[in-house]
Amino acid sequence: TTMKKILIHSLSVLLLFTACQKEVSxxxxxxxxxxxxxxxxxxxxxxxxxxKTPEELxxxxxxxxxxxxxxxxxxxxxxxxxRQSSITFSKxxxxxxxxxxxxxxxxxxxxxxxxxxxxIKGDQLTLTEGExxxxxxxxxxxxILTLAYPLKQNDGQTITxxxxxxxxxxxxxxxxxxxxxxIHNLKRGGYNQNDILEGGNCxxxxxxxxxxTNIKIYxxxxxxxxxxxxxxxxxxxxxxxxxxxxxxxxxDGFKGNRKFFLNNGTLEIFSYIDNGDLExxxxxxxxKYTDE
Numbered sequence: 001t002t003m004k005k006i007l008i009h010s011l012s013v014l015l016l017f018t019a020c021q022k023e024v025s026x027x028x029x030x031x032x033x034x035x036x037x038x039x040x041x042x043x044x045x046x047x048x049x050x051x052k053t054p055e056e057l058x059x060x061x062x063x064x065x066x067x068x069x070x071x072x073x074x075x076x077x078x079x080x081x082x083r084q085s086s087i088t089f090s091k092x093x094x095x096x097x098x099x100x101x102x103x104x105x106x107x108x109x110x111x112x113x114x115x116x117x118x119x120i121k122g123d124q125l126t127l128t129e130g131e132x133x134x135x136x137x138x139x140x141x142x143x144i145l146t147l148a149y150p151l152k153q154n155d156g157q158t159i160t161x162x163x164x165x166x167x168x169x170x171x172x173x174x175x176x177x178x179x180x181x182x183i184h185n186l187k188r189g190g191y192n193q194n195d196i197l198e199g200g201n202c203x204x205x206x207x208x209x210x211x212x213t214n215i216k217i218y219x220x221x222x223x224x225x226x227x228x229x230x231x232x233x234x235x236x237x238x239x240x241x242x243x244x245x246x247x248x249x250x251x252d253g254f255k256g257n258r259k260f261f262l263n264n265g266t267l268e269i270f271s272y273i274d275n276g277d278l279e280x281x282x283x284x285x286x287x288k289y290t291d292e
Contacts, residue, residue: 071159183206183207
């Protein structure tokens, strides 16, 4: 009948809908697949650093630091004048040297220039100027160039002279002078006179104070009434050849100078006393005498 057909059709639709619901539920129960992580990009390998050649390591300006002989435990005393000396290397197997020296007769700082051809073999560096050739054993470490040279002396013995230079270094004694310097030793006429210095514990108070522009010199003399202080103060400058301290008095504007050496933390001041003897006073930034 028509009614039976309608009922059968409705039942079929209901069964079909129920089946679809079950399938959808099963699909909903299926866990989602995790999204794969993007791979982390690997940075490109930097190009290998090219090792510098000996010529490239030497290239530049090297300023004199020290000179030492193998037969002497102490370094040579280098004047402020000589400390301006330098050697400059170029890539073209060339070197130029400016060597400063103090002319004691004229009391002037002078210099000589040299031009070299450079050859390197292992740790041997040869400088050739005309027919003269000198071969050094050399090393470079932390911008310090060390040259060791076998020097034959008049007595036939050979000593090694070791010279060091620093790259890109400009010697400026004014920077080293700033601070307080305390007297340590005294010489007169070339002889040690520390007994005079220490007699009565008076001169042991002496000191020099430098700022970037000003100077104070404290001197003491043991007179009949005890220890007497003399204070000299004013502005100062360093002479062009770096060998003298030029002081302009604060009191009267008088300008005077003193020759000085500055080496290995010791300040040496030269002057002449009444009898014409050369007097040398040696100062350091740490105190030697504690009687103040």
